[in-house]
Amino acid sequence: xEGNGFSRRTVLRAGALGAVAxxxxxxxxxxQNAGGKLVLGLWDHWVPAGNDAMRKIVMxxxxxxxxxxxxxxxxxxxxxxxLTIAAESQARQGHDVLSFPTWEVRAKADLLEPMDDVxxxxxxxxxELNPITEYLAKVEDKWRAVPAISGSQNxxxxxxxxxxxxxxxxxVQAMYPAADKVGPGADDWTWDTFLKxxxxxxxxxxxxxxxxxxxxxxxxxxxxLFQAFNAVLVNKDGDITVKSDSxxxxxxxxxxxxxxxxxxxFSWDDASNNxxxxxxxxxxxxxxxxxxxxxxxxxxxxxxxCWTFPAPAGANGxxxxxxxYFWGVWTFSKNKGAxxxxxxxxxxREQAKAMVAASGGYDIPPFGSMxxxxxxxxxxxxxxxxxxxxxxxxHNAKQFIACYPAPPETAVQMYNQxxxxxxxxxxxxxxxxxxxxxSWAQGELExxxxx
Numbered sequence: 001x002e003g004n005g006f007s008r009r010t011v012l013r014a015g016a017l018g019a020v021a022x023x024x025x026x027x028x029x030x031x032q033n034a035g036g037k038l039v040l041g042l043w044d045h046w047v048p049a050g051n052d053a054m055r056k057i058v059m060x061x062x063x064x065x066x067x068x069x070x071x072x073x074x075x076x077x078x079x080x081x082x083l084t085i086a087a088e089s090q091a092r093q094g095h096d097v098l099s100f101p102t103w104e105v106r107a108k109a110d111l112l113e114p115m116d117d118v119x120x121x122x123x124x125x126x127x128e129l130n131p132i133t134e135y136l137a138k139v140e141d142k143w144r145a146v147p148a149i150s151g152s153q154n155x156x157x158x159x160x161x162x163x164x165x166x167x168x169x170x171x172v173q174a175m176y177p178a179a180d181k182v183g184p185g186a187d188d189w190t191w192d193t194f195l196k197x198x199x200x201x202x203x204x205x206x207x208x209x210x211x212x213x214x215x216x217x218x219x220x221x222x223x224x225l226f227q228a229f230n231a232v233l234v235n236k237d238g239d240i241t242v243k244s245d246s247x248x249x250x251x252x253x254x255x256x257x258x259x260x261x262x263x264x265x266f267s268w269d270d271a272s273n274n275x276x277x278x279x280x281x282x283x284x285x286x287x288x289x290x291x292x293x294x295x296x297x298x299x300x301x302x303x304x305x306c307w308t309f310p311a312p313a314g315a316n317g318x319x320x321x322x323x324x325y326f327w328g329v330w331t332f333s334k335n336k337g338a339x340x341x342x343x344x345x346x347x348x349r350e351q352a353k354a355m356v357a358a359s360g361g362y363d364i365p366p367f368g369s370m371x372x373x374x375x376x377x378x379x380x381x382x383x384x385x386x387x388x389x390x391x392x393x394x395h396n397a398k399q400f401i402a403c404y405p406a407p408p409e410t411a412v413q414m415y416n417q418x419x420x421x422x423x424x425x426x427x428x429x430x431x432x433x434x435x436x437x438x439s440w441a442q443g444e445l446e447x448x449x450x451x
Contacts, residue, residue: 320397
């Protein structure tokens with residue numbers, strides 16, 4: 001637990017001195033008077049400097065608004081953040097504000113303070129919002145949390161441009177330069193082209209590092225692959241649609257792709273693909289810039305040959321895996337006004353820019369108007385390596401969460417059980433027929449719907 005050094009006694013005294021309030025001004029954010037004490041449980045960033053930036057922003061806000069701050073950074077390692085959320089929801093006490101991973105807002109919606117007032121002002125100020133955030137955090141037509149900047153990530157392709165050019169004939173820097181345009185070859189960047197490149201890199205001894213296990217990195221890229229083929233397992237009305245030609249086509253494609261991936265990808269975890277890239281054993285993974293950032297520190301010769309670019313397109317379009325975090329306020333918070341005011345402060349462009357800079361471009365703001373920060377253009381080496389990490393208009397892509405558009409209560413079960421990855425494993429690893437894998441999935445999905 002960290003504090004801002006602002007004592008409880010001082011807070012109380014400041015509140016009592018109404019006659020000298022002008023000397024100790026409190027910020028009034030749309031009727032929400034700050035002051036008092038605020039206990040925060042925020043995500044423990046993979047990039048240490050991300051915590052430093054967040055700490056500075058929060059503590060300065062607390063000092064300015066005469067709010068006593070207690071701050072925890074809660075790790076997602078070992079699901080400690082999920083355990084904290086579960087414990088506090090049961091006890092009806094704990095932090096005032098918590099960082100909620102992707103699906104947790106809906107799971108705890110009844111215990112989260114509505115945030116429509118905050119979201120209304122933010123949308124009016126910053127414009128279009130990623131629609132996936134509404135799918136995940138708007139419950140019964142009420143925003144139950146605010147899309148966070150810290151921790152929210154895309155998972156586009158992160159590749160070795162030297163190896164891709166040498167072995168697959170793909171110049172990804174020319175296709176997707178660090179500029180407001182695309183180059184030669186971008187229109188042909190499809191899943192068919194991807195397969196040919198994977199085959200070439202496999203033959204050269206630097207196979208693509210694509211996990212196919214029950215972890216988020218696997219679920220996310222596979223979800224975007226299925227969507228690119230329009231292979232929807234459950235539609236927005238909750239109807240099971242797994243028995244389709246599109247699903248058969250994507251499973252046939254995945255079987256061919258798996259034949260040129262490392263043999264152990266079915267048991268990989270979220271760190272395995274990073275290690276494959278950083279060690280120089282892989283030409284491409286789907287990941288945020290954290291893998292490149294670690295390579296910059298531990299394997300600089302690898303890092304300087306890396307480049308970020310969009311996922312391939314399919315017949316149904318191009319989809320960038322997206323995994324957002326949210327900031328939420330418990331209904332049992334003892335200082336809801338200050339909690340909401342701080343979240344609104346954290347969501348402003350100035351704070352977003354600072355978080356993006358501190359994280360080396362890792363953090364993804366939810367507003368399209370915030371994709372113009374110079375961090376993505378200047379970060380390196382090589383300079384511009386993460387320019388194409390945010391979804392930009394020239395990419396002709398959409399941010400996407402695996403298992404959408406199924407109703408969220410069904411989608412979260414599909415996501416957590418890695419249904420799509422398991423279907424691929426049955427066909428590519430276990431030797432099941434495509435129809436057999438589809439029949440298995442049909443049974444699983446029927447169970448989720450009944451549940």
